């Protein structure tokens with residue numbers, strides 16, 4: 001069985017993947033926030049606010065979807081770099 005220790009240790013230095021994961025987490029937070037804002041605006045009969053929340057939701061969902069689609073590619077690219085002795089540290 002191969003040892004993943006060195007790869008794990010290297011992953012903790014992977015700023016690109018960590019940054020991507022943090023960004024995806026933040027996008028999820030933003031989506032939940034705009035969904036809440038939209039629900040409150042509808043409950044308070046504030047259609048203009050609800051529409052603004054919907055516009056922002058579309059952008060946040062698009063970004064989250066892009067990240068979700070590309071995280072495996074980013075991780076794969078990182079592994080290739082790490083295995084060939086390259087660093088993604090700052």
Ligand SMILES: [Fe+2]
Pocket residue numbers: 026027030060063
């Ligand atoms: Fe965002």
